[in-house]
Amino acid sequence: MEKFKELKQAEKAEVANYFNGMGFERWNRIYSESDEVNKVQKNIRLGHQKTVDDVLSWLDEESDLRSLSFCDAGCGVGSLSLPLAAMGAGSIAASDISQAMVEETKRRATEAGLDLSKLTFDTSDLESLSGSFHTVICLDVFIHYPQEAAEEMVAHLCNLTQERLIVSFAPFTPFLALLKKVGQLFPGPSKTTRAYTLREAGIINSARKCGFEPARMKLNQAPFYFSKLIEFRKSKTSV
Numbered sequence: 001m002e003k004f005k006e007l008k009q010a011e012k013a014e015v016a017n018y019f020n021g022m023g024f025e026r027w028n029r030i031y032s033e034s035d036e037v038n039k040v041q042k043n044i045r046l047g048h049q050k051t052v053d054d055v056l057s058w059l060d061e062e063s064d065l066r067s068l069s070f071c072d073a074g075c076g077v078g079s080l081s082l083p084l085a086a087m088g089a090g091s092i093a094a095s096d097i098s099q100a101m102v103e104e105t106k107r108r109a110t111e112a113g114l115d116l117s118k119l120t121f122d123t124s125d126l127e128s129l130s131g132s133f134h135t136v137i138c139l140d141v142f143i144h145y146p147q148e149a150a151e152e153m154v155a156h157l158c159n160l161t162q163e164r165l166i167v168s169f170a171p172f173t174p175f176l177a178l179l180k181k182v183g184q185l186f187p188g189p190s191k192t193t194r195a196y197t198l199r200e201a202g203i204i205n206s207a208r209k210c211g212f213e214p215a216r217m218k219l220n221q222a223p224f225y226f227s228k229l230i231e232f233r234k235s236k237t238s239v
Contacts, residue, residue: 011194012097012125015144019098028104031077040224047225051139051168052079054218054229056087058166059135065089071133071160073126074141078105085114095122095129126153129160136161140227142169142203146196151206158210163234165212171219171228172197200228207232 019027030041030048037045062068068090072081075094082105085092096102102123109119126141136157142150150169157165204214212232220227 011144014194016097016125019096020100024098024100024104027101028077031079043223044225047220047222047227048079048140050220050222051227051229052083054220055080055137055139055166056083058216058231059084059089060087068134069093069132071095071129071131071136073129073136073138073157075105076101078108080137080139081105081119082109082112082114085109085119086112089118091118091120093120093122093131093133095124097123097125099123127156129156131160132162133160134162135164135166137166139166139168139229142167142198143195145198147198147202150196150198151202154203154206155210158207158212158232161234164215165207165232166230167203167232168220168227168229169203170195170197170226172199173226200230203230211235211237 026041029036030045059065065084065088070084070089070092072084072092072094075081075096078094081092081094094102094105096105102121106119106121109116126138138153138157142153145153154165154167157167207214211234213235215231215233217228217230220229
């Protein structure tokens with residue numbers, strides 16, 4: 001167990017260093033309207049935006065977002081937090097392991113003229129998040145977590161949410177496993193952090209142990225982007 005903790009700390013430091021340096025420049029371009037992206041990066045942009053749009057559509061079904069609190073865990077450059085704020089969410093806690101990402105989210109929010117009193121910004125890993133929110137959302141972050149650690153994070157995020165948890169992750173499939181194996185044959189400067197695919201059953205079981213049931217799910221695909229989106233709701237029997 002101690003060795004596993006050391007491994008997690010080492011990988012966490014690797015991810016933080018990447019997204020505060022070379023990774024920030026790359027992903028800031030991807031999650032923008034910049035033309036300085038290659039075909040792969042553009043497809044990742046389109047795929048991620050599909051996931052964000054689905055979440056915003058689900059949230060828009062709420063009768064009154066103004067009364068709800070949200071946690072955007074792993075906010076990146078604000079792809080979800082900023083449009084959610086524009087929709088009138090009551091409060092949004094946006095956090096990311098990368099200080100550079102958080103500062104960019106804050107800059108974009110200011111540039112967009114959003115009400116900053118409704119937004120809080122914090123540099124934090126998922127493990128260190130605390131508080132209580134109506135809805136916790138964690139999109140495309142679990143790619144940095146192996147199965148066991150991802151299941152632990154699902155349980156942790158369930159403890160922070162009052163009603164709903166929305167997560168997305170790269171689902172394990174034989175095809176993706178093959179792509180990953182092939183990718184490992186061609187290491188390059190862009191491959192600087194590990195990428196994990198996760199077994200859906202483990203993610204669902206972890207949420208169920210905390211009293212949450214899957215309410216709906218969707219698989220979003222684009223070339224070089226695969227993401228399973230699941231909305232969990234607190235079951236009535238656990239209330």
